[in-house]
Every structure is written in structure tokens, then in C-alpha cells.
Amino acid sequence: MKRILLFGAGKSATSLIRYLLNITASRGWQLVVAESNLALAESKIAGHPQASAVAADVTHEESRDTLVSAADLVISLLPPALHFRVALSCLKRGKHLLTASYLDDPIRALEPQICEKGLFFLCEMGLDPGIDHMSALQLIRDIEAKGGRIHSFHSHTGGLVAPESDDNPWHYKISWNPRNVVLAGSAGARYRKDGSVVTTDYASLFERPGSVQVPGVGELAWYPNRDSLPYIPLYGLEPTRTFIRTTLRYPAYCRGWAALVSAGLTDDKTPIDAQGLSFADWSAPLRPFVHPSIAKQLEFLGCFDPGPVPASARTNADILQFLLETRLAMNPADKDMIVMIHELGFERNGGAFAAKSTLVVKGEDSLHTAMARTVGLPLGIAAVLVLEGRITLRGLHIPILPAIYEPVMAELQRQGIRFEHSVTPA
Template sequence: MADLIPPTGRVHWIGTGRATGSGLGLVCDEAATLLWGRTVARAESHLDRLGLTGGAEPRALEPGALAREIVPGDVVVAMLPAAGHPALAEAALAGAAHLVSPGYADPGLTPHARRAAERGSVLLTEVGLAPGVDHLFAHDLVGAARATLGDRPAVADFASHSGSGPAAPDAFRHRFDRSPHEALTALLTPARTIAEGLPRLVARPWEDTRRLTVGDETFEAHPGRDSLPFLATYGLPATWRLESFARGTLRPDGWSAAWKPVLAELAEADEAGVAALAERLAARQPGTDADRDRVVMSVRLSVHTDDGTDWSGEWSLDTVGDARESATARLVSVPLACAVLDVAAGRVPPGLHQATDDPEAVRRWLTFLTARGIVATFRGDGAV
């Protein structure tokens, strides 16, 4: 692995979508920042909306423009849809810069991992809400359990769920401020979990919906994507036999009943049918400027050792948006800002990373969030 390319302290924030919230301001406070939108006017408008006029330099993301601006050691922040991240990674590596993304380290990024390590560049991914904050909670729980129990043989159950929806849900339990097509496609993507001690494939994730209590409120939860790669990410000891392990989506209570006709249609739809269904749902349940979103997250771990010792813990988060920004924008952009500033300060080694598994960094990032009003609740036997 090459030595880290010294960061310049300059940041290129690429994208002006819904998730670019107040975290951008935190970056602007600490680093020379360029905000890249489809046009300069779009970037200027977004800065004005966030009260950041003059806090960052607006730029238009035209062909070749970013490559001309990148200086070795700059930080590129990928806030475009996931399909655009490999191209941004390529531009960052070509310019000897670093990349930070709130999204998953999907296959499109993994070919760049070796190049990044060999060249001294950082590719820091999964540093938004989910993935992101959920990883911090998971690492904290695993660390706390191991500090108490050691690595004695044990049976463990792990579950991580999060979801967003209207703070005041109607009978349908959802309103759409963007096209539902991505959400419907996700529901059609098979999920892999561990259940009753064995790997399990769930072809239609909604068919594995279960009730889940967070605090004193009941929700519905179902798996999403492939949970199994995160066994290695979270570093669970090999001496723990996993009874269950799942990452997934949290829904308001009553969601599965309200969506029953939609899910029945979705199960039979081809690609054109999914697109048509998305269009109808967007017209039927449109979001409004008066809507406030709510994000709820629960990450929990329980461990029972073979000699009879129990440990359990849960981190939960419950945040409602306000007139200034949505809860989603806050909970994606503020953790992202923490990660960007860590990279800009030279605290992250070269190569591809999924958030952080370093206990000191986990605590520092959680403290950063708390200091900026993102307060989580811990219930259980203690955290490190």
C-alpha cells in the first residue's frame, strides 16, 4: 500500500439532490468547497436554499470540468445516483484525489480498490444513514458485547432496520416526493438473511414482514438486499453461532395491509408494469411542501453464551424533518460531512473502506453526530 496522498483540504461536493442537506454547511465551515450541480444556477439555488450563499463556489458538472479542477489530494464527494459513482471514482483516482460516498460499495466501485491502495487514495463508502450510521451502531454493539463476554462460544441474534415515511402517515402509510420506481424495484430484489441458524433467500422481501417494537411503538420490518456480506464487515467472532442476522427496512404499522393491492400487482408485474405502477402511485400519493418526513432506525444485538451469560443492546434513532430540511437530508449529509472532514484531515488510510470499524473513529463519529443534534438512544447492558 502506498503512502496516503496528503489531503489539500479542498472538497468537491458533486450533486444538489434531496440528500444534500445541512452537512454541506459543516463541510463549508471547515474546508474550501466547490458545489457541483447540473448548472451553475442550480448550484447557486441550492446554496441559497440552505443559507450557504458564498459558502461554496458553484460549478456546472459539464464534461471534463471536474477533471480540470481536481488537484492531487482533493476530496470528491459522490452525491449523484449510484450509477454515477464509478465515473466519479475514476476521475478522483486519475487526479490523485480521494472519494467519499454515502452509498454502498457496490461492484462498480470494487475494481478501483486496488488502484486506490496502490496510489495512496482513499475510497470511503457507506457513510450516510443506511448504510452509514447503522454501521457505527453495529460496530459499537459488537465491541460492547465482546468487551463484556470476550469471544466465548455463544448464540447471537443481530437485526438492523431503518425506514423513512411521513411523520403523520395517512391510510396508505406513504407519500412520494420522488418517483416510487426505485422503491418498487427494491421490493422485487431478493434478500438474503440468516434465520434459525441457516442462510435464507427471500425472493419477495415483503413476504417476510414481521412486527418490530422500537421504544414503545410497533413497526413492521422486512429484509432488504444481501445481509450476509456484513457478517465480515461487523467482525462478529467466529465463536458466535448466528441464530439470526438481517438488515432491512422499517415500515409504519399497518403498511403491509395498506399496500396489499400494490404488492399483489407488483408480484405479477414486468418491467413496463412496474413503471406504470410507479407512475400511478406518484399521482395518487404525491408529497407536498407541508409534509414532514420521519426516519426511524433500530440496530440490536443479543448474545447468549454457552455458559449461561446474556448480553443485549439496541441503538435507536427517531428524527422528524422540519421546514429547513428533511430528516433524510440531515441524517445522510451530517454523517457524510463527518467522514469528509476525516478524509480531509488525513485520518483515513488509503484503499476502499465501508464506513469505519476503528473503535476510536466510531466513538468520534457518534460524538460528532450528537454534538450536531442527531441524538440516538441506547437500551441494554452498556456500550463501549
């Protein structure tokens, strides 16, 4: 009997747990959900006979090791900083590990030990990163197999509110970790454009977004996401003159967020004294950046309210996160939406062409979100493929190899995660 251990039962875990419960029911496997909030974990498994929920403090090494030792494979949906602790336990107990987070330096440093022990550690196996890598590589390899030479690459991904649930001036609602929303873009961005490396700092990132049209959705804005450059050799696109990975939002969001960043209200490093501070006091640095096109957004968010900020706030980011969680929360029946678009320019047989691949996924409600579905399903599918011996790779990986992305993308398509493709003369 196979046993899967999942650390974390938060927003992104809902669809993963539902998928794994169906798998365990049909194969006689077991799913263990380890979560600091036991009631949350129990609510997600809903008494399923092939699953159990346990209270877990992942920082406690002995209890973490005990949980890991009883599993055949471990999935971590914990905050990224905690993956390393889980990875150490997986190394110690000889267990495979899957995460949806970016491959970071601490995990990368474990690569020799992972290889030595013959284990399979797979990172970046969610939506972005994850499905973006796999779908882009399928498209890239298909173009190359038909004789195309790619000269430009744009990959856009966004977690958005669905049009039918879009009822606020930000055109945005929280469907994933709100802290990540607050800090998105704070590291700035690097990418290649027209043959040159471009570095954009945080303060400028949202000020001049790009634009893309999505059928049935309309115009979306994009801003560069993190450091695109390391993915150029990983994708085998060294000859490209333009290579940019981006985040999608509605245009109004970027306008409003640019003001918040310029005013320093997303800062999570500088301590503040929340005692006696009102929202209006807190947002005073914002006033020079307020113009008519964003005034309603900032008022809706509560930036100018006379009431007191949370007494527990330690930084500006804490206060902003509180406002996001209270003013931009999803209502129970609300639907979120995932949009992913790859735009490639290439030449073939002397002609210039543009390839476009588009994915639009809508959630069911505020619990069963498109975000949870597209983050969780790749992890669940990969876990099954590993345990059934259909992925036999060992070592430290992200999903850029056909042995990973071909079977995972095939199963995602069976699960309704499908891209629409087009190729037109440029």
C-alpha cells in the same frame, strides 16, 4: 485552503451542504457544488461566499476531470450508477472520494489502484448503509468487551413520515429518491435465521413482515433488506445463529405494496405501450389482489382513476413512480422521520440478555428532512476528518473500522443524532 467538490444537489444533499457551508465559513475552505440543474445547486448554497455552484454533466469526462483536479476531496451524491465515473476521475487526478451508496463490484475492482495511489475511498457512508454499520459496531464491540457472546442480530432502518404529518392510508410519504422507493426489495433478500440461510424472493418479501415496537411511534413492520450475509464476517459475528438487516415501514404499507408487487406493477424491465392507457386499465392485474384492508390505499394512490397514464411512461414502474410522486408527496410543512433499531441477543456470565439501541430523528420540513440529515451528515463529518488529518486510513473502505466510526459517531452525537440504549434479561 481546502476545496471540497460535491457532485449532486438533490434531496439528500440539503443537510450536507448546510453542514459544509458552516465548516467552510469557519475554516476558510471552499465548497463547489456540481449539479446538472444549476438553479438547484445555486438555491442550496444561497449565495454563500465560501461556496460556488457549477453546471456539470458528469458523463463528460474532460469537464469532470477538470472539476476533480481542483478539489482536495470529492463527495458523490449522484445516482449509484454514476459513482464509477467520478471514481475514475478521482483515481486519475489523485483525489479522495466519499459516497453514501453500497460498495459495488465496479468500485471494488478499483481497489488495487486506490491503494497504489495512496488514496482514501469511503463508500456506504450515509444512513443505511452508514450510520447502521457504525452504531451497530459500537454496540457489538461494547457487548464483547464486557464478556458477552452474541447469538442473534437484527438491524432495522426506515425512512418514514412523522406521526404528526401522517395523514394518508399508506402511512408513508416520499422523502428520498422515488425511483429507489419503487424498486426497493426487487432483488429479494438473503439472511441467516436460526442457523440456516434463508432466501426470500421479491414476490414474498412484503407478505409476511416482522414487527417491532417503537416508543412514541407504535408498531412498525420490517422486511429483510438485500443480502445480509456479507456483513456477518465484516461485523465479526460468524457465531451468530440469526443475522438480519431490514427495512422499516408501517404495517399498512407492506400490505399494500405486496399487492402491487404481486400484480407486477413495480416492474421496470418489461416495456409497455402507454398510448391510450388509463390508470384503471394499467392496474387491471391488481384486482385479484385487492381486499378490503388495502382498497382505500390503492384508491388513494390513484390506481383506479379513469385518466390517462403519463405518455412518457415506458414501464409499469414509471407509472407507479408518477403516482407515488403525485399522491404521496410531502407538503411543505410536513416532517419525515428516521427510525433505526438494533436488537441483539447475547449471553454473559451464564445469563441471557437482550440489547436494544434506538434512534428516532424527525425532519424540520419537506426540505430539511431527517433523511437528508442522516444521509448527509456522516459524509460531511468524514470529509472534515479526512481533510484535517484525523482519519489517515488509505485504500477502499466502508465504515466498519474504529478509526472511522468512533470520531464520526462522536460528532454525530454532538449534532443531535443520538441512540437510546437498554439491556434487559431475555
